[in-house]
Amino acid sequence: xxxxPVSFDDAWKIVDGSRNKHLLLGNGFSIALKPDIFTYxxxxxxxxxxxxxxxxxxxxxxxTQDFEIAIKHLEDARIVLSVYxxxxxxxxxxxxxxxxxxxxxLVSAIAKRHPDRPYDIKAEQYAACRLFLQxxxxxxxxxxxxxxxxxxxxxxxxxxxxxxxxGFRHPQGDPELPYVSWQEAHSSTxxxxxxxxxxxDHRTEIIKYTWSKTDKAIVDQIREALNQDKxxxxxxxxxxxxxxxxxxxxxxxxKALRSFESCCLPANNSTVIxxxxxxxxxxxxxxxxxxxxxxxxxxxxxxxxNSQQNKDIVARADEIIALRKKIRGEKYPLKITFYDAQSAKxxx
Numbered sequence: 001x002x003x004x005p006v007s008f009d010d011a012w013k014i015v016d017g018s019r020n021k022h023l024l025l026g027n028g029f030s031i032a033l034k035p036d037i038f039t040y041x042x043x044x045x046x047x048x049x050x051x052x053x054x055x056x057x058x059x060x061x062x063x064t065q066d067f068e069i070a071i072k073h074l075e076d077a078r079i080v081l082s083v084y085x086x087x088x089x090x091x092x093x094x095x096x097x098x099x100x101x102x103x104x105x106l107v108s109a110i111a112k113r114h115p116d117r118p119y120d121i122k123a124e125q126y127a128a129c130r131l132f133l134q135x136x137x138x139x140x141x142x143x144x145x146x147x148x149x150x151x152x153x154x155x156x157x158x159x160x161x162x163x164x165x166x167g168f169r170h171p172q173g174d175p176e177l178p179y180v181s182w183q184e185a186h187s188s189t190x191x192x193x194x195x196x197x198x199x200x201d202h203r204t205e206i207i208k209y210t211w212s213k214t215d216k217a218i219v220d221q222i223r224e225a226l227n228q229d230k231x232x233x234x235x236x237x238x239x240x241x242x243x244x245x246x247x248x249x250x251x252x253x254x255k256a257l258r259s260f261e262s263c264c265l266p267a268n269n270s271t272v273i274x275x276x277x278x279x280x281x282x283x284x285x286x287x288x289x290x291x292x293x294x295x296x297x298x299x300x301x302x303x304x305x306n307s308q309q310n311k312d313i314v315a316r317a318d319e320i321i322a323l324r325k326k327i328r329g330e331k332y333p334l335k336i337t338f339y340d341a342q343s344a345k346x347x348x
Contacts, residue, residue: 007343019268023136023273029141029346040066054098072242107197130152133162138260141191146218152164179202195253197218197234201233244284267294303342
């Protein structure tokens with residue numbers, strides 16, 4: 001069933017009185033600023049599959065440029081083949097290897113296409129973004145890029161007193177190291193639910209690349225790391241089950257997910273989703289909303305509300321409401337309001 005989205009300002013009036021307002025960002029946040037870079041089509045065109053041409057053929061056979069769909073098919077095929085033909089060990093290993101290659105290609109393509117410097121984005125775009133972000137107590141993002149990080153750091157473009165805290169601090173005992181490490185898990189207000197380009201699992205600690213520690217641009221540091229076959233902390237499994245397994249085996253990711261879950265618990269909190277399609281492969285995130293008590297959820301729709309993509313989002317929103325009723329009963333109903341994503345003017 002199609003819906004008529006309201007303006008973001010009207011939607012905000014519904015949640016403005018909430019005790020805390022929290023934000024969940026999807027890839028639409030980055031696409032809204034740089035559609036020529038962050039759509040799957042653009043990333044696919046810049047992915048290097050020259051060493052494994054069968055991967056590009058797989059995308060063509062599936063009729064998609066969505067990396068996670070291709071990964072999911074390989075993961076599913078591996079499961080099926082392990083039951084029916086466990087003797088085909090080489091093929092099973094090839095499926096696993098190719099799924100890994102697609103994940104690495106996704107991160108490499110994002111790093112390759114990413115804007116080089118913060119000043120590649122206009123001051124007025126940062127100002128608009130920061131005006132939007134200041135509304136929220138906690139910000140959770142599913143994106144790998146550093147656009148959110150850049151926007152939060154641009155305190156020279158306005159007088160907004162944003163005080164973001166991602167929990168990273170100078171390493172204890174050796175403040176001269178060229179990175180900061182994750183130390184203050186309980187103070188964080190910024191959470192990278194699926195990792196990010198500038199976060200790395202550095203053996204015994206999670207580290208973050210910064211400009212201030214090296215005087216070298218973050219994107220340059222990331223590209224140098226990739227050239228050395230060092231890959232950032234990121235979650236790109238094809239299914240929600242695969243993603244949650246990856247998350248539960250990493251302390252930083254696990255804590256970020258638990259933080260989102262905690263923010264969804266109080267009934268007098270509200271959650272706003274921008275740039276996310278409520279996709280099935282992120283059910284481990286969305287289930288936190290269903291299992292919580294948060295009364296209001298705002299969901300952005302981009303473009304024609306009657307498009308198939310938006311109809312699918314509305315249908316999945318109904319599933320979230322139904323699951324809330326199943327888990328929490330009639331005492332904690334969930335109201336979902338759809339708003340016009342463009343009217344939020346996240347980047348101006």
